[in-house]
Amino acid sequence: MKKSFLSLVLIGACGATMAQRVSTGAQRMHANADAGFRASTDTIVTGAYFDPDVTFELRNSVGGGYVSGNNGYGDKAKAQAFLLDNAVTAEAVGVWFGAKTETSGDPNSHVTFNMYQLNGAGENSAGAITTGAPNSLWASVEVPITDCDTSSTTTFTWADFAAPVYVTDYFAAGVDFTGLAAGDTIGIVTTGEGYVEYQDFSWEKWSDDSWYTMYGSWPLDIDFVILVAVDASNVGIDDAETFNGMRMSFLNGNLVGQDVQLAYTVDQNAKMRLLVSDASGRLVLDQDLGNKAVGLYNQTINAENWNAGMYYVSLIANGKSITKKLVKE
CATH class of the missing domain: 2.60.40.2550 (Immunoglobulin-like)
Known part of the structure; x- marks a missing residue:
């Protein structure tokens, strides 16, 4: 089956030893049912979001910042992979930001919401892989840090692409932090340890531009609460194709x-x-x-x-x- 094959592709035969990263504590976050989901044709998010026992967290990082954001390690981006049953048209990305610090006063300080192809080299919990990591971009949109809402429970910050983007059934959506001014930090809410749809589907881009999974680097078996608004309106009961089965x-x-x-x-x-x-x-x-x-x-x-x-x-x-x-x- 396709899903099993893709999971196997993500597993490297060997890997380099890396120093384990360190978090300094986790703040428990509370979701409010499905409030904040985009009123769109469809909104997709990690399946772990709907687990009745799931917890949500925001972890601080050694050296400042957030495990799931920019931090003292110099992380440049975070991304969540998705595996669907068929290709879709993506319209927008939404992110649950748990906290931010704005000290720069720079009106140009921003993050960038990206749609990635998973066609790059990287490293997961099993070792190095030659493909399956975020790499080429399908679309990007800048979001000023002042527009990133952290004011209430499960408030998602949404950004629309200039035009709908056709993506394959295997892609990633994420946040790039390189546009943030010095002193500004922001963190994405994650699922609690062990609550994931697929292992090694949450990625981070290091200061040297290499990609590692969160399970491989920290190691934390978590998913980012990143959503994608897609168009699946053409899938009716008389159609040959299905959407998410x-x-x-x-x-x-x-x-x-x-x-x-x-x-x-x-x-x-x-x-x-x-x-x-x-x-x-x-x-x-x-x-x-x-x-x-x-x-x-x-x-x-x-x-x-x-x-x-x-x-x-x-x-x-x-x-x-x-x-x-x-x-x-």
Whole structure:
């Protein structure tokens, strides 16, 4: 299977010995359900985000700064890899920043949100690899540090690309810190130790421009809370392709009155959830659909008490999601 093959590609046959990096403590962060998710066609994030037992943290680094940001080691960037079932069109990147320090007063101090191809050399927990690390860029957008929101729980800082970017099913999204002025620091919230979708999928770029996984360098088995807004609206139940192993259609159209007639398929056994949020991100429905076998399913959603406006319906299967929008008349 493709996923198994890609996992094997990431494992190097041998590796160099590196000095273990040191963190000085972790601050526990608290997520607020799915608040802050982008009202887009679909938002993807590490599947570990949806683990009911997951914890979120922001770790300080020896020498100042953050393990998951810029720090005394001179780290230049952090990135989270994603492995989907098919190629997608990326529209924007969102990041949960846990804290920042602005001491420079430089109005040009900024970070850069990047979309990376995973076609470079690097090193993971098993050793050196010749491909599979972040390298070539698909798209970039600068974000002033003053616009990076750390004010409240699970507030994501979003930045749109100038135009949608077509990416493969295996890519990374990340933050480059080299545009920060001296004295400015910022850190990305991570999952707690051991809560990951895939091992060695969180990466960092060292001061010498080499890439290492977080599990290989610190070593911390964590994922960054970095999100990507993608377009998966073309995947319906009659299509040959799936998105994250699912297809979804509104049988009565995306203009609804009293009820939403939902049809969906899953191509592997999955534990499923149904989420509906309004345009402001407020969750109006969170339903556990239980364990579903491979097949086609129908679901009626009562929309009688919804206010008129835009809504986003998400199916989550084993931590991965597909989302479509509809309008309540």
